[in-house]
Amino acid sequence: MAKSADYNLGPNTFPRGWFIVAESNELDAGPLAVRFFGQDLALFRGASGKAVLLDAYCGHMGTHLTDSKSSMIVKNNEQIEGDSIRCPYHGWRYNAEGHVDDIPYSDGPCPKSASIKSYPVVDNMGCVMAWYDPDGREPDYEPPKLPEWDDPRWVRWELDHLGELNIHPQEIIDNIVDVQHLGPTHGAPSEYFENEIKDHVCIQRQGGPMQLYQTYLNTSTWYTGPGILLSKQEFSGMVVFELIANTPVEDGLVKCWHGCLVKGSEDVATEADIVIAKQSQAGALEAFSADFNIWQNKRPALKILQLKTDGPFRTGRKWYSQFYAAPADVSGIQNTVNGIHLTEGLKTADQAGYNIDEGLTF
Numbered sequence: 001m002a003k004s005a006d007y008n009l010g011p012n013t014f015p016r017g018w019f020i021v022a023e024s025n026e027l028d029a030g031p032l033a034v035r036f037f038g039q040d041l042a043l044f045r046g047a048s049g050k051a052v053l054l055d056a057y058c059g060h061m062g063t064h065l066t067d068s069k070s071s072m073i074v075k076n077n078e079q080i081e082g083d084s085i086r087c088p089y090h091g092w093r094y095n096a097e098g099h100v101d102d103i104p105y106s107d108g109p110c111p112k113s114a115s116i117k118s119y120p121v122v123d124n125m126g127c128v129m130a131w132y133d134p135d136g137r138e139p140d141y142e143p144p145k146l147p148e149w150d151d152p153r154w155v156r157w158e159l160d161h162l163g164e165l166n167i168h169p170q171e172i173i174d175n176i177v178d179v180q181h182l183g184p185t186h187g188a189p190s191e192y193f194e195n196e197i198k199d200h201v202c203i204q205r206q207g208g209p210m211q212l213y214q215t216y217l218n219t220s221t222w223y224t225g226p227g228i229l230l231s232k233q234e235f236s237g238m239v240v241f242e243l244i245a246n247t248p249v250e251d252g253l254v255k256c257w258h259g260c261l262v263k264g265s266e267d268v269a270t271e272a273d274i275v276i277a278k279q280s281q282a283g284a285l286e287a288f289s290a291d292f293n294i295w296q297n298k299r300p301a302l303k304i305l306q307l308k309t310d311g312p313f314r315t316g317r318k319w320y321s322q323f324y325a326a327p328a329d330v331s332g333i334q335n336t337v338n339g340i341h342l343t344e345g346l347k348t349a350d351q352a353g354y355n356i357d358e359g360l361t362f
């Protein structure tokens, strides 16, 4: 499998940004051992409801904080206290900031050297999202949030857990600028197509006839950072937001999720709306699976033989490289890629007379 260095993405192995690390309801069953960014991590929900993500290994003797089922304090459900977690081995207690604040058999001060890294985490649209930055900086943008998530007219997604894919996320990101696969792969060729880049956001607007439902599809799709894609899709009177998320597990191995938030027919979504929403998500997953299947079986595209009538792959890759760049280089990269990017032979959304961006905040 190809690695970040093979794509010349920058000095960092893993991209900075907001990433999905779990579906929120996964934490209801107790703490989780997860692995992302080449690291073992401990994920749990504190008593206040706050989701906490820590480096996995206890500073005392290296025990994984959330990977024991047999330790008695785990069995007794005594591991979580407030928003803190006790190590299953000797019971040292870690707070949400990753500092030891209690040792059951010591009155002395807790050693600061036992502290472990804590990651910024938010519960957002049914997902646990964590901020990862190899340079240790605080978040410099907000994760995406759709106001429709909190509108009872809309049927919320339950995520499809697509598991791990043995490719570099670059191959997934390429899709946002890849106009010419939409016909052959998805049966929905673009009649108009454009990309717009605004700093950490990369937008695609496109539309055309859609074979599957014999209708016309308009979409506005955007990455907020390197890991979370949302796509507003209008067809046959339906409005759907699709979520596709990728989070690096190892260099060249990525975990993916998928879901659809679907507009219902009444002020409060009905049972029938819920059925239609589930069908929509299944249909969207089938379309996405066509990409997934190609990615699984292709060789890495370390260089793309780009035609003028392909989408702006090089620009898209440059945009993506900002997340691997040294902090001092990020704004320089953004300045070189910000703006509208057109593809030869294709109309813009304006020229085609479509605007489905209304109400979207990128």
Ligand code: FES
Binding pocket: 058, 059, 060, 061, 062, 063, 087, 088, 089, 090, 091, 092
């Ligand atoms: S290894 Fe964690 S408390 Fe001892």
Ligand SMILES: [Fe+2]
Binding pocket: 175, 181, 185, 186, 291
């Ligand atoms: Fe695709």
